[in-house]
Amino acid sequence: MSKKVTPFISADENLPQITFKAIILGFVLSAILAGANAYLGLKVGMTVSASIPAAVISMAVLKLFKNSNILENNIVQTAASAGESLAAGAIFTLPALILLHYWMDFPFVQTAAICMFGGILGVLFTIPLRRALIVESELQFPEGVATGEVLKAGTAGGEGVKAIAQAGIAAALFKLGQTGLKIFGGSIGGSVKAGKSIFGLGADLSVALLAVGYIVGLNIAVLIFAGGVISWLIGIPIYMAVADPAEVAGIVGGATGYDAALSIWSQKIRYIGVGAMVVGGVWALVSLAKPLRDGIISSLNAVKKLKEKGRGAIPRTEQDMPITGVLWGILSLAFPIFIVFIYVIDVDHLNVASSTYWMAMVFGVVFSLVAGFLFSSVAGYMAGLVGSSNNPISGVTIATVLAASLLLLAILGSQVDFGTDVAKAQSAAAAAIIIGAMVACAAALAGDNLQDLKAGQLVGATPYKQQIMQIVGVIAAALVIAPILSLLFNAYGLGGIFPREGMNPDEMLTAPQATLMQSVAEGVFSRNLEWTMIIIGGFVAVANIIIDQVLKAKGSNFRAPVLAVAVGIYLPIELSLPIFIGGLIAWGATKTVRKFAKQNNENVEEAVEKASQRGLLFSSGLITGEALIGIILAIPFAIMESTEALRIMPAEYSTLAEVLGVWVLGGFMIWLYKLVVQGKSSKKAA
Secondary structure, three states: OOOHHHHOOOOOOOOOOHHHHHHHHHHHHHOOOHHHHHHHHHHHHOOOHHHHHHHHHHHOOOOOOOOHHHHHHHHHHHHHHHHHHHHHHHHHOOHHHHHHOOOOOOOOHHHHHHHHHHHHHHHHHHHHHHHHHOOOOOOOOOHHHHHHHHHHHHHHHHHHHHHHHHHHHHHHHHHHHHHHHEEEEEEEEEEEEEOOOEEEEEEEEOOOOOOOOHHHHHHHHHHHHHHHHHHHHHHHHHHHOOOOOOHHHHHHHHOOHHHHHHHHHHHHHHHHHHHHHEEEEEEEHHHHHHHHHHHHHHHHHHHHHHHHHHHHHHHHHHHHOHHHHHHHHHHHHHHHHHHHHHHHHHHHHOOOOOOOOHHHHHHHHHHHHHHHHHHHHHHHHHHHOOOOOOOOOHHHHHHHHHHHHHHHHHHHHOOOOOOOOHHHHHHHHHHHHHHHHHHHHHHHHHHHHHHHHHHHHHHHHOOHHHHHHHHHHHHHHHHHHHHHHHHHHHHHHHHOOOOOOOOOOOOOOHHHHHHHHHHHHHHHHHOOHHHHHHHHHHHHHHHHHHHHHHHHHOOOOOOOOOOHHHHHHHHHHHHHHHHHHHHHHHHHHHHHHHHHHHHHOHHHHOOOOHHHHHHHHHHHHHHHHHHHHHHHHHHHHHHHOOOOOOOOHHHHHHHHHHHHHHHHHHHHHHHHHHHHHHOOOOOOOO
C-alpha cells in the first residue's frame, strides 16, 4: 500500500485553478517548450521534462498579478509540459516521412491532426490509471514529486528564473557563435586506423548535451556512453575487420577516417541499436504485465465505488473526468483518426485493391487504439519508475513501428511485391510510420500526464482540471509543431535529407529516432532489413538484461536498463561523449556537496536536493537557450538558403574555431559544477 499523502492545499479549500491568465500562459509556454524540445530531440535524439522550468517560469509570471496561487501555477505547468511531451512523440516519428520521400515538407493540417489526436488519446488513456498508479501504488514519479516540491517552495521562483535566464542567455550566445557566426567550432573528432579497422571518437561541443547528461545523471550517462563504445569502438572495427573489403568499400565510398566510420555506423552498425530497442521494449512489456493488470483492476474497482457513492461524496482532490466521458472520448476519436489515415495514406500510392486498402485503414485505427492504450500504460508506469526524461518512448515506438509494418505486410503483401517496387514499399512504410506516430504521441503524453497528476496530488489540485489543461496544452503544441518542424528542416536538413543543394551537412539535425523508424519500416517492406545486425543487437540486449537482473539481485545502486544502452548504440558517439561528461559533473558535484554537508553536520539529503535543484534549473536553461537560438537562427538560414549566411570567422580558421569551442565548453563545465556546489555548506561558503 502506498503512503497517505497530505496535500499542500486541503480538499476543503477551493482556490481558482483554470483562470483566463492560466490558460493563456499555459498555451504560450506549451508552444514554446514544444519548439525547444523539437530542436533538441532532432539534434540529439533525447528530450527532457519541462515540468520544473515551466513551474518556475509560471510562478515568476503569475507573481506579477495580485491574485495567483499554487494551484493556478500547477495548472500552468500542467499545460506547458504537455508541449514538450507531444514534441517528443512527433519528432521521433514524423520526420521519417521526409526520409521516405513521402512528404516533401511538414503539411500543417496532417501534422497537427496526427499530433493532436494522438496526444489527446494519451491524456484520455491514463485517466482510468490515475488512482491505481498514483494513489494506490508505491511508484515514486521522481519529476512529479520534484515539480510539486518546487511549487510548494514558492519562494524559489525568482531564484529559479534567474538561473534559467542566465544559463539560457549564455547558451544562446554560445550557440549563436557556433552555428551562426562560426566563431566557435561545433564539434571535434578524430580516428585511429589499425589494420583494416578504424576506431573513431568525437565530441559535439554542445552545452545542451552537457545539460542532458547532468539531468539524467551518471548511471544513465554511463550506459549511453557504453552503447556508443559498443557500436563505435567495438562494432565498427570488428565489422571492418571481418567483412568483405569490397562491401566495406561500397559503404565507405571515398570517405576516410572518422567519416568512413560514420558511414559504417549509419548503414550497418546502428541496426544493432534497433535490435536492442526491440528486445528492450518487449522486456519492458513483460516486466510490467503484472503491475499493469493489477493497476487496471484497481482502477475499475475505483470507478465502481465512484458510481455507488456519487460524485458529491468524492473529495475535490480525487475527482477525475467522468469515466463514461473518457470512454466516449476515446471511441469518438476513432472516426477522425480514420479520416486522417485515409487523407494521408493515398490508395493510389499503395496500388492495392480497394477492399484491401480499406482493411488496412481499419487495421490502422484499431491498432492505434489498442497499442496506444497498452504503450500509454507502459509509459505511465515507466514514468513512475524513472521519470519522464528517462522514459523509453523511442523503444516502445520502434516496437510499434516494427509490429505495424509486419502486420501491414501481411495485409498488403499478397497484392504488391514490395521487394521490387521501392515506391510502393516507401508508401507502405509511411503508413506504418503514421500509425507509430499516433501511438508515440499518446505514450509520450501518458507519462507526462501521470507525472503532472502526481505533482497535483502533492499540492492539492483537482485532477479533472489538470486533465482539461493537458488537452489545452496538446492543442497548443499541435498547432506549432508543423511550422517549427518545417522551419528546422528547411534551415538545417534532417537525417541526411536536404531541401536544397549546397547545405552544410555538419549543421544537419540527425533525427536519430526518426531515421531508425524509417529504416525499420522500409526494411520490412523492401525485405532488406539488416536482420543480422538486429539479431546481434537482440543478443546484446539479452546480455544487458541479465547483467541488470544480477545487479538488481545484489541490491546495487547502479542499474543497467537496456534501453539506455540501446540509445547509445544508435547515437553518433560525438553526442554520447558530452552526455557522459555531464553525468560525471552531476556525480562529482553531488559527491562534493555530500562531503561538505557531513563535515558541517548538516542534513546531507537536504543539501544534495537543494544542489540538485540548482543544477537542474541551470541545465534546463542551457537546453532552452541553445534550442531557442537554434530555432531563431533557422529563420535567416531558411530565408537566405544557407547556414553560412551569418559567418564572420573565415573557413580556413576552422582549427582555431574548434579550440575556442572546446575552451568555452570547458568554461560551461566549470560554471555548472561551481553553481551546484556553491551552496555546499551554509556554514562554509564554496
